[in-house]
Amino acid sequence: MAIQATVTQSGGMPNPPQSGVKFRSHGRLIRFLQKEKVAGVVCSAPFIFGFLMFLVVPLALSLYYTFTDYNIIGEPRFIGLDNYIRMFTKDPLFWQSLGVTFFFALISTPLRLIFALLVALLLLRNSKISGFYRAAFYLPSILGGSVAVAILWKQMFAADGVVNKALGLFGIHTQFAWLGNESSAIWTLIILAVWQFGSSMLIFLASLKQIPSELYEAASVDGANKWSQFWKITLPLLTPTIFFNLVMQSINGFLAFTQCYIITQGKPRNTTLFFMVYMYDESFTRYHAGYGAALAWVMLLLIGIYTGVLFLTKRFWVYDEEA
Amino acid sequence: MKNTRKLLAIATIGATLISMAACGGGSKGGDSSADSGELSVAWWGNQDRNARQAKVNKAFEEANKGVKVKGSFFEWNDYWKKLSTQVAGKQMPDVVAMDYSYLQQYVENGQLQALDDYISDGTIKTKGIDKNVLNSGKMNGKTYALSLGSSSPALIYNKKVLDQAGLTMPKSMTLDEFEKMSKTIYEKTGYKTNFRYYEASELLEYVLRGEGKTLFKSKKLGVDAADLKPYFKVYQDGIDQGWHLGPDVFTEIQTGSVEQDPLVYGNDPGRRSWVSMKFTSQLTALQKVNKDADLELAPWPSSNLKKANYVKPGMFFSISKSCKNPKLAAKYIDFYTNNEKAVKAMLTDRGLPIASESLKAITPMLSPEEKKVITFMNDVVIPQSSAINPPSPASAATVNTQTLPQIEEALLYRKINAEGAAKQFEDEANSSLSR
Numbered sequence: 165m166a167i168q169a170t171v172t173q174s175g176g177m178p179n180p181p182q183s184g185v186k187f188r189s190h191g192r193l194i195r196f197l198q199k200e201k202v203a204g205v206v207c208s209a210p211f212i213f214g215f216l217m218f219l220v221v222p223l224a225l226s227l228y229y230t231f232t233d234y235n236i237i238g239e240p241r242f243i244g245l246d247n248y249i250r251m252f253t254k255d256p257l258f259w260q261s262l263g264v265t266f267f268f269a270l271i272s273t274p275l276r277l278i279f280a281l282l283v284a285l286l287l288l289r290n291s292k293i294s295g296f297y298r299a300a301f302y303l304p305s306i307l308g309g310s311v312a313v314a315i316l317w318k319q320m321f322a323a324d325g326v327v328n329k330a331l332g333l334f335g336i337h338t339q340f341a342w343l344g345n346e347s348s349a350i351w352t353l354i355i356l357a358v359w360q361f362g363s364s365m366l367i368f369l370a371s372l373k374q375i376p377s378e379l380y381e382a383a384s385v386d387g388a389n390k391w392s393q394f395w396k397i398t399l400p401l402l403t404p405t406i407f408f409n410l411v412m413q414s415i416n417g418f419l420a421f422t423q424c425y426i427i428t429q430g431k432p433r434n435t436t437l438f439f440m441v442y443m444y445d446e447s448f449t450r451y452h453a454g455y456g457a458a459l460a461w462v463m464l465l466l467i468g469i470y471t472g473v474l475f476l477t478k479r480f481w482v483y484d485e486e487a
Numbered sequence: 488m489k490n491t492r493k494l495l496a497i498a499t500i501g502a503t504l505i506s507m508a509a510c511g512g513g514s515k516g517g518d519s520s521a522d523s524g525e526l527s528v529a530w531w532g533n534q535d536r537n538a539r540q541a542k543v544n545k546a547f548e549e550a551n552k553g554v555k556v557k558g559s560f561f562e563w564n565d566y567w568k569k570l571s572t573q574v575a576g577k578q579m580p581d582v583v584a585m586d587y588s589y590l591q592q593y594v595e596n597g598q599l600q601a602l603d604d605y606i607s608d609g610t611i612k613t614k615g616i617d618k619n620v621l622n623s624g625k626m627n628g629k630t631y632a633l634s635l636g637s638s639s640p641a642l643i644y645n646k647k648v649l650d651q652a653g654l655t656m657p658k659s660m661t662l663d664e665f666e667k668m669s670k671t672i673y674e675k676t677g678y679k680t681n682f683r684y685y686e687a688s689e690l691l692e693y694v695l696r697g698e699g700k701t702l703f704k705s706k707k708l709g710v711d712a713a714d715l716k717p718y719f720k721v722y723q724d725g726i727d728q729g730w731h732l733g734p735d736v737f738t739e740i741q742t743g744s745v746e747q748d749p750l751v752y753g754n755d756p757g758r759r760s761w762v763s764m765k766f767t768s769q770l771t772a773l774q775k776v777n778k779d780a781d782l783e784l785a786p787w788p789s790s791n792l793k794k795a796n797y798v799k800p801g802m803f804f805s806i807s808k809s810c811k812n813p814k815l816a817a818k819y820i821d822f823y824t825n826n827e828k829a830v831k832a833m834l835t836d837r838g839l840p841i842a843s844e845s846l847k848a849i850t851p852m853l854s855p856e857e858k859k860v861i862t863f864m865n866d867v868v869i870p871q872s873s874a875i876n877p878p879s880p881a882s883a884a885t886v887n888t889q890t891l892p893q894i895e896e897a898l899l900y901r902k903i904n905a906e907g908a909a910k911q912f913e914d915e916a917n918s919s920l921s922r
Binding site: 235236237238239254257318322323324341343344345346349428431432433434445448449450451452453 | 564567568571572574575592593595596597598733734735736737738739755758881884885888889893896897900902918
């Protein structure tokens with residue numbers, strides 16, 4: 165399986181043999197192109213070009229816009245730090261959307277990982293249809309971010325939607341408006357996020373298969389039951405994968421957009437207003453693109469700090485093969 | 488091994504060249520598009536309008552051989568987002584639909600071309616168009632936009648519900664009378680009311696006009712909390728007495744969309760409204776969504792109909808600054824306004840056609856809804872109305888999309904009362920307007 169490569173720790177691979185292969189040269193140009201340095205530059209040129217054009221330039225521009233009053237359709241006007249001052253002192257929606265986003269990311273990510281791990285453990289057993297199930301459970305993570313599913317979700321949680329009908333089958337008859345209630349609305353989005361557990365599940369599955377079976381054999385000889393095998397062997401050896409998933413998935417959580425934009429648009433009363441949606445509205449609905457850019461940079465900084473802190477905690481709980 | 492590596496290198500170089508060529512090709516295509524007679528047109532609308540506009544585009548292509556019209560359409564909210572990003576990317580469509588509330592902003596930032604040359608050389612024929620209508624697209628002495636039709640604010644109501652409640656619609660009503668009517672309807676039929684929840688400030692502006700006040704001055708509000716309170720009081724009374732739709736209903740629909748307006752969308756009367764505060768141009772589209780509803784028009788509530796009511800120079804078409812072939816674009820606008828085929832395709836979708844000949848041409852083929860609109864405009868609005876407010880300042884966008892909807896939301900969730908709402912609106916709106 166190709167995915168296994170992503171979780172193998174480095175150090176196991178033998179160095180590739182020195183390139184002893186000689187090309188028959190057909191001319192100067194070919195010989196020039198075949199020089200290792202030149203080939204390297206040529207081959208990476210498309211990436212470098214794209215990186216400069218579509219990443220570095222826009223990045224620099226957006227940093228500049230954070231210091232301007234820019235309404236998109238006109239020319240930006242330099243205003244110094246006003247955008248940042250406004251954000252931290254005069255904008256309650258900045259704090260509100262930040263709070264909502266952190267709540268969403270910090271709740272939905274662990275839930276999703278636990279769910280993914282449970283399903284991965286179930287699917288670990290090899291049977292004829294486990295392949296089908298793996299594919300089936302992966303599906304939501306491809307579909308989950310899509311507009312169609314978001315619209316479906318909105319219908320499901322409507323007062324006369326499928327969820328309330330299903331509750332009716334169990335004798336709970338209700339017209340509860342899941343999306344209209346200030347405390348329940350965010351949870352519909354969290355459930356949607358947890359449902360997209362597929363990609364974390366696959367990564368867990370791959371690294372579960374990497375755990376040497378000798379360890380389990382030895383443990384069962386020593387009389388350890390399945391439960392303590394899980395806690396003492398499986399989980400510790402999975403920590404690098406958990407760490408990887410935690411970092412990637414919570415970044416995804418901070419940057420969540422579609423769910424809020426399509427399903428709730430921040431309603432009710434901004435209790436589901438994601439930071440990215442607020443940024444989008446400021447930039448494109450209210451034409452405050454400079455302010456929007458400043459919001460984006462603050463989020464970048466916060467994600468940077470968050471990831472940095474996670475990496476600092478790494479040595480306390482993540483298993484390191486080389487240590 | 489040898490061959491694979493060689494092959495890989497060649498493939499990579501090939502891919503690079505192709506992708507670069509593709510980039511080059513793309514931009515070249517963009518440049519030549521105007522010369523080869525391609526015209527991009529953008530507008531906002533609903534399903535009904537899009538189908539009609541497509542017919543106009545087709546007729547224009549047939550009348551001008553070699554011209555290709557590329558139409559694109561969005562819903563109101565998305566349209567302005569898309570347009571602004573297109574401006575930033577220097578990819579603005581050649582002909583763009585403009586609204587009164589955005590015109591000033593786009594002209595001030597130099598994104599539109601003046602139409603005067605094309606009007607004086609006869610590309611855009613203005614024979615039979617009212618001077619006032621022409622002037623509505625003028626800014627700083629130049630014409631930047633041509634109105635596509637006029638409309639007016641209209642309280643669109645479901646007559647079936649009123650009949651069921653044993654009520655008739657009066658010629659005009661005050662806010663108090665409106666509240667009383669909503670309450671009776673709720674008690675007798677179960678149908679609730681949607682005042683103008685989570686939409687822009689036109690109704691608030693209208694109510695204030697009735698009092699002789701102006702909502703937006705250039706850098707601040709023209710009113711204070713005491714003036715604003717009656718408007719917010721309607722929401723408070725409505726939710727307290729149970730006749731206004733709960734805020735949860737609006738979390739399940741696309742607010743502002745015609746297709747999901749509670750007037751025509753939904754089954755349960757407790758989640759439907761008997762009324763929708765819209766504009767005359769939306770009657771046909773609303774009726775199409777729900778054939779069962781019997782929709783009629785009346786003026787919005789206010790304390791003085793003549794002062795409050797106005798004729799709105801519907802939408803406009805403008806030519807963007809980046810348009811490479813403005814002559815063709817002007818031709819298109821003229822075609823839309825004066826060509827019989829085009830006018831017959833659009834009918835009154837964007838309001839009554841502005842050219843008198845065009846209006847004459849379509850009169851025999853109008854649907855009952857469109858006839859209702861014409862009668863309403865001629866008999867109710869035009870005799871009893873006054874001049875429209877000047878276009879609102881650009882910063883009013885924050886008030887319209889954020890301040891007002893969110894205060895209305897807080898009211899319906901009973902987080903504040905009308906008094907608090909009025910005070911909060913005054914503070915927040917003034918602060919956004921001064922920004």
